Amino acid sequence: MCKKLIITVFLPLFIVFISNTYSVAQDARAIVKEGFNYMRGKSSFSVVDMTIHRPNWERKMTIEAWTKGLKNSLFRIIAPAKDKDNGTLKRGREMWMYNPKINRVIKLPPSMMSQAWMGSDFSNNDLSKTDTLIDEYIHTITGTQTHDGKKVYLIKSIPKPDAPVVWGMQKLKIREDYVFLAQEFYDEDFKLVKVMTTLQIRMLGGKMFPKIWRMQKAETTDEYTELNYKKLSFKKNLKDSLFTISNLKNPRR
Amino acid sequence: MYFQLAWRNIWRNPRRTAVIMTAIIIGVWSMIFLNALMRGMESDMIKNSISTLTGHLQIHHKDYRNDPVIENSMYDTKALETALNKVLPPGAHRAARIRVNAIAGNARHTSGITLVGINPVPEAKTSFIGHAINQGRYLKPEDKYGVIVGQALLVKFETKIGRKLVLMSQDTDGNIASRAFRIIGTFKAEMQATEKQFAFVTITAARQMLKLEKGISEVSITLPDNIDADHVTTRLKAELGTDGYQIQTWRELLPIINAYLVIFDGFIFIWSFVVFIAMGFGIVNTTLMAVFERMREFGLLKALGMKPWWIIRDVLSESFLLLVMGMTIGNIMALLCVFALSGSGIDLSAFAAGAEFAGISKIIYPAVYAKDVLISNFVVIILGLLVSIYPAAKAARFTPVEALAQT
Numbered sequence: 001m002c003k004k005l006i007i008t009v010f011l012p013l014f015i016v017f018i019s020n021t022y023s024v025a026q027d028a029r030a031i032v033k034e035g036f037n038y039m040r041g042k043s044s045f046s047v048v049d050m051t052i053h054r055p056n057w058e059r060k061m062t063i064e065a066w067t068k069g070l071k072n073s074l075f076r077i078i079a080p081a082k083d084k085d086n087g088t089l090k091r092g093r094e095m096w097m098y099n100p101k102i103n104r105v106i107k108l109p110p111s112m113m114s115q116a117w118m119g120s121d122f123s124n125n126d127l128s129k130t131d132t133l134i135d136e137y138i139h140t141i142t143g144t145q146t147h148d149g150k151k152v153y154l155i156k157s158i159p160k161p162d163a164p165v166v167w168g169m170q171k172l173k174i175r176e177d178y179v180f181l182a183q184e185f186y187d188e189d190f191k192l193v194k195v196m197t198t199l200q201i202r203m204l205g206g207k208m209f210p211k212i213w214r215m216q217k218a219e220t221t222d223e224y225t226e227l228n229y230k231k232l233s234f235k236k237n238l239k240d241s242l243f244t245i246s247n248l249k250n251p252r253r
Numbered sequence: 254m255y256f257q258l259a260w261r262n263i264w265r266n267p268r269r270t271a272v273i274m275t276a277i278i279i280g281v282w283s284m285i286f287l288n289a290l291m292r293g294m295e296s297d298m299i300k301n302s303i304s305t306l307t308g309h310l311q312i313h314h315k316d317y318r319n320d321p322v323i324e325n326s327m328y329d330t331k332a333l334e335t336a337l338n339k340v341l342p343p344g345a346h347r348a349a350r351i352r353v354n355a356i357a358g359n360a361r362h363t364s365g366i367t368l369v370g371i372n373p374v375p376e377a378k379t380s381f382i383g384h385a386i387n388q389g390r391y392l393k394p395e396d397k398y399g400v401i402v403g404q405a406l407l408v409k410f411e412t413k414i415g416r417k418l419v420l421m422s423q424d425t426d427g428n429i430a431s432r433a434f435r436i437i438g439t440f441k442a443e444m445q446a447t448e449k450q451f452a453f454v455t456i457t458a459a460r461q462m463l464k465l466e467k468g469i470s471e472v473s474i475t476l477p478d479n480i481d482a483d484h485v486t487t488r489l490k491a492e493l494g495t496d497g498y499q500i501q502t503w504r505e506l507l508p509i510i511n512a513y514l515v516i517f518d519g520f521i522f523i524w525s526f527v528v529f530i531a532m533g534f535g536i537v538n539t540t541l542m543a544v545f546e547r548m549r550e551f552g553l554l555k556a557l558g559m560k561p562w563w564i565i566r567d568v569l570s571e572s573f574l575l576l577v578m579g580m581t582i583g584n585i586m587a588l589l590c591v592f593a594l595s596g597s598g599i600d601l602s603a604f605a606a607g608a609e610f611a612g613i614s615k616i617i618y619p620a621v622y623a624k625d626v627l628i629s630n631f632v633v634i635i636l637g638l639l640v641s642i643y644p645a646a647k648a649a650r651f652t653p654v655e656a657l658a659q660t
Contacts (some may be wrong), residue, residue: 012439093428093429094428094429107421107519109429113356113421114356114358114363114421115363161432162398162432162433163419163433164419164431165419165432165433166358166359166360166417166419167360168360168417185360186360187295187359187360187361188359188360188416188417193360193361
């Protein structure tokens, strides 16, 4: 009993003492990873309104999304009618797009990965490489804040020297219950390029979840893309057969 | 005797002689000078395109030119080496490369580029990149993460030396390969398009990124000046066989440039033709006038017993002297103009964006080829004499009675 206590309480403390920075980095990574797991769940189904706002115009579409872990996801547009059934499938790092008007599935070549997804402020890379944030960066906790009475970790993520990522730095704000509050993308001069912020954190699908996600370019205030969750439910497991090209083309639900 | 007679006849009416000589001078001058400009443009174009990674000839996998992907690489590099060692004349340089389309990206910009994996040392001898570095440094064989981009790309990407550039392409498994490089240097090229197109990394880095264990996309070969590319190509084809390889000279590799050369040749021909027509009418007209003016004289000569053939000879000799004098002055003027421009060239940089697409340099240096000068002169003198036959024949046909009846 006594021995166990020593191991469980003192050993971690000891490790913290001998290698403070290392363990902090590990902690930060754990927080980021847990945060991702929390937000994505094991599997999820959601209906999201996406608003693309530009100085001269605004476009709205409604998207159904299924996700499974960090690897697999399927998006399908259900409104407006003009864009209905356009879909995107992501498996691992690869992405396919389906356009019902030409009845074709296109595997996204490298050349299109950095283009905007559906004309939004999200690039295809933002969708396909979300998990690189966990492994290709070194995370450190730089401070804490409070938000709604909860502790918020400020995490600075610097890419590993040879990581194939374009950002010079990312800054994350993750609440202690793993709700993402903000993700800031910096270039190599550490100048802000774009920011994703979340708003209206409430109970959604059985857990605290931000209803609104907004991706905004740093230089302008009237160019942004907003995701508004209409429906969200976390599932234990979704069938793998959902994330296939045939399902991308012919929705079986 | 004829020449003395002709010479004196020419200067009997200096004003007329001056007019006709001006026509000849302008004709010859414009032919030679414009030829020189065209040739200058042409040779710059060829030099540019050959040094922009083309070389005099290239060897590819037989499908690479149709579909330049990493799968169409040449794997049997040993066989290539042996064949090249056997065929290539001394003084030839060669460089093996990996060349694929890729995407370069940083935090703010992305752009399609051509990723070129090079062996830095032989490459420097073969193409322009070895002496085109204007900032930073050239690649070293051991650089694993270094990339050289064009000055224009650096500006477009709002980045600088030492910064990261992520390159993405398709690897041999068909997956997306990406790798982060650091910009270690920039190059300057004659054309902005070249600067924006190419990114150079070492061949080792390219292989690691694309998961290509060995194998190359192309071999580019430059030959010494006196060696004919077609000849080497034939021998290489015999040595390597054409089943797995495609061996092409720059004329086949750059069909647009080749087409331009043909168009230039046609243009030079048409220009010479136009100039000559104008000049020819001038000569005919003036000579004819001169002949009619001297009707009494020819009639008298005939009455004194000069044969018609001698009269033709006399008139032709006059034309010949005029042509030779005009040509001499025209040549001297043209060469002086070329000489005056050879230092600074004609600066087209104001229109560079428009001229670039064809691979024309910003500055045109006229280039005189002995062949062109000889042809121009030859054409002028032969055709000049030919058109003078008409007035000469007219003069020979005067009968003494009619001619002397004229007052």
